[in-house]
Amino acid sequence: MELQSILFGLTAFIGFITLSKTIVTFLRWVWIAFLRPSKNLTDYGTWALVTGSTDGIGKAIAFELASKGLNLVLVGRDLLKLEHTSNALCEAYGSTVQIKYIVIDFVKAKGVEIVKKIEEEISGLDVGLLINNAGMANSYAEYFHLIDTQVVESIVRVNIEAATWVTKAVLPVMLKKKKGAIVNIGSASGFIPLPLSTVYSATKSYIEMFSRSISLEYKHTGIHVQCQAPFIVATKMTSIRRSSFFIPSAEMYSKASLRQIGYENICTPYWTHYIFWCILDALPEALRDRFVLRHYLTLREKGLLKMSMKNKKNP
Ligand SMILES: NC(=O)c1ccc[n+]([C@@H]2O[C@H](COP(=O)([O-])OP(=O)(O)OC[C@H]3O[C@@H](n4cnc5c(N)ncnc54)[C@H](OP(=O)(O)O)[C@@H]3O)[C@@H](O)[C@H]2O)c1
Ligand SMILES: *[C@@H]1O[C@H](CO)[C@@H](O)[C@H](O)[C@H]1NC(C)=O
Secondary structure, eight states: OHHHHHHHHHHHHHHHHHHHHHHHHHHHHHIIIIISOOOOGGGTOSEEEEESTTSHHHHHHHHHHHHTTOEEEEEESOHHHHHHHHHHHHHHHTTTOOEEEEEOOTTTSOHHHHHHHHHHHHTTOOEEEEEEOOOOOOSSOOOGGGSOHHHHHHHHIIIIIHHHHHHHHHHHHHHHHTOEEEEEEOOGGGTSOOTTOHHHHHHHHHHHHHHHHHHHHTGGGTEEEEEEOOOOOBSTTTTOOSOOSSSOBHHHHHHHHHHHTTSOSEEOOSHHHHHHHHHHHHSOHHHHHHHHHHHHHHHHHHHHHHHHHHHHHOO
């Protein structure tokens, strides 16, 4: 009888602790995702530099930053798209912010050229925020040995090298004033392996470790470094046009993205992405990997079909 009541008490106690922990974790997440006030981004400096700001997430972030009163340096590879984005931003926010753009193709430019060009263009500007967003992936899921070598090289250049060189160019400005925030757009695929997009996935893992290491290196200099790891966003990269529950639009993502700047060093800003993350995390790894592989093999079939139809249309 006594043993029984002790056991009962112990079970109830453990249950209580577990439940409280879950509730605290959940409330903390609600606070972080929806309620915690954003940092005042103009506090870091009056200018923000965004790479890959002519489309998708980067473009949406540029608009969001302009709406908060930040002047912008847009970096992109396509002069026409840069002019177009710059004009649209001026039309919307031109009376309150200044816009500047730099043409760099991260596939073609060498490291030293990128660093020099950016240093020159931002000299004298109070740049407090850097968003390393430019990125590319193979256009459809494909086996590593079948992907064009040039495509692999481009992915490495844009995803790994661009962020590295641009950070190298912008950091000294932040160091001088002992203030700044760097946001590197990684991906959930830097944490969860993505078969048939292996190089993409691996480059995003580089972004994660680059961010983690450098954030420690400059922690005591007033510079905050963050790696954001989103799941799928409806952009040209994913060829998904419409948003859905687990797939936000670039605009929806960018709003969530800005809310997290200056806080955790690694984060998944969009709330349903985070839920998806918890679901995948709860699965046994082997099951999760099988699910991902199956999904990407289907995507490969679809991609190949699309390519062959395209090739038939314009041979
Ligand atoms: N969409 C997703 O599901 C998803 C998920 C996780 C992480 N991400 C990451 O989020 C970031 C933005 O992706 P997104 O979905 O917004 O893609 P996106 O719509 O294709 O936009 C990519 C941006 O990068 C620019 N860019 C590409 N190659 C470049 C080069 N060689 N030189 C200079 N700029 C270049 C593009 O320029 P153009 O306008 O000239 O093409 C564009 O502005 C990437 O780092 C991506 O890996 C995306
Ligand atoms: C944000 O910071 C800037 C610069 O420090 C300051 O001028 C501005 O008033 C602040 N804005 C808010 C809403 O606190």
